[in-house]
Amino acid sequence: MAKTLVTHINPHLDDIAAVWLFIRFHPDFRDAQIEFVSAAAGNLPVDEMEDKVYLGVGRGKYDEHKGDLDDCAASLVWKDLKAKGFTPKDETQLGALDELVDWVRLEDLGKLKDLPYFEFVVSSFLRINGGSDDKPSRKNTELGMEILDRIFKILINKHKAQKDWEGRKEFETKWGKGVAVVSSYVNRTFCDSKEAVLYLMYDPKYKSIQYYSPKEGVDLEPIYQKVKELDPEAAWFLHQSHKMVICGSDSAPDSKPTKLSLEELVEVVKSV
Numbered sequence: 001m002a003k004t005l006v007t008h009i010n011p012h013l014d015d016i017a018a019v020w021l022f023i024r025f026h027p028d029f030r031d032a033q034i035e036f037v038s039a040a041a042g043n044l045p046v047d048e049m050e051d052k053v054y055l056g057v058g059r060g061k062y063d064e065h066k067g068d069l070d071d072c073a074a075s076l077v078w079k080d081l082k083a084k085g086f087t088p089k090d091e092t093q094l095g096a097l098d099e100l101v102d103w104v105r106l107e108d109l110g111k112l113k114d115l116p117y118f119e120f121v122v123s124s125f126l127r128i129n130g131g132s133d134d135k136p137s138r139k140n141t142e143l144g145m146e147i148l149d150r151i152f153k154i155l156i157n158k159h160k161a162q163k164d165w166e167g168r169k170e171f172e173t174k175w176g177k178g179v180a181v182v183s184s185y186v187n188r189t190f191c192d193s194k195e196a197v198l199y200l201m202y203d204p205k206y207k208s209i210q211y212y213s214p215k216e217g218v219d220l221e222p223i224y225q226k227v228k229e230l231d232p233e234a235a236w237f238l239h240q241s242h243k244m245v246i247c248g249s250d251s252a253p254d255s256k257p258t259k260l261s262l263e264e265l266v267e268v269v270k271s272v
Contacts, residue, residue, distance in 0.1 A: 001051045003028060003051050003052070004032060004035055004053070005022055005033070005035070005052075005053055006034075007035075007036060008056060009036045011137060011140065012056070012126075012127070013107060013126055014072035014074045014105070015055055015057075017073070017101070017148060018055040018062060018073040018074045022077060025081055029053070034141060036138070056072075061080070093156055095155075095159045096156045096158070097152065100152055122151075161190045165181060167181070168180065171269070173197065175197045175213070176198070178198040179198070180199075180266050183201065183202075188214070192214055197213060197218060200262070200265055202262050205250075207248060208248030211223050211244065212243065223268060227245065227265070231258050231259055231260050233259075234257060235248060
């Protein structure tokens with residue numbers, strides 16, 4: 001029997017996330033249709049039909065408006081999917097989903113409202129095309145689900161980066177603590193959440209190297225000059241900020257990689 005997911009017209013981020021969770025992870029709803037009803041609808045058979053599920057509307061199981069003060073439609077769905085075993089077995093994906101759902105929940109509860117540049121936050125542009133018919137609601141829902149797919153992938157990579165981070169090597173530089181890490185997932189944004197002064201990242205997928213420092217008062221030009229001297233044929237690049245020395249990347253996969261080993265690259269930092 002065909003399945004249907006029902007939420008209210010002009011859905012919020014948490015309602016879209018609830019739809020997304022059902023379609024992506026509930027085995028019976030992967031091809032479900034989506035319907036939109038008025039949020040004022042109060043007499044819907046929300047818990048009586050296995051082929052039709054109501055999300056964020058109707059005061060049913062997946063509608064927080066019935067009194068679930070610390071939940072939203074998405075977190076209610078996520079709890080139920082977990083209880084039924086309809087979640088990924090992979091710990092990285094599971095951790096990413098926990099983080100994604102909690103972000104949606106906090107946003108819905110208004111606990112992220114003090115973030116700067118709210119106009120650039122996902123939830124602020126999901127409801128820009130309002131209206132009482134299905135077309136804008138469907139368009140907003142489809143956009144929200146695509147965004148959630150991408151956020152999920154970003155969070156998976158973040159959790160993979162954290163695992164790779166556990167194998168890091170720490171060393172001392174004249175500026176303070178340095179860290180060398182081999183990973184295709186550790187990037188500058190991830191490093192910004194850590195406490196080191198200098199990061200040396202090697203991506204085995206592209207055989208690319210990046211020295212990076214987020215700290216004021218650190219100029220990486222001496223490192224650039226040294227690696228150019230040791231390996232002049234490699235495609236070394238000194239960023240105009242003098243905070244990055246790069247050799248290859250996913251944006252320049254045809255760059256000539258360095259012949260220097262990770263250990264030699266660490267020694268370069270120690271020698272400047």
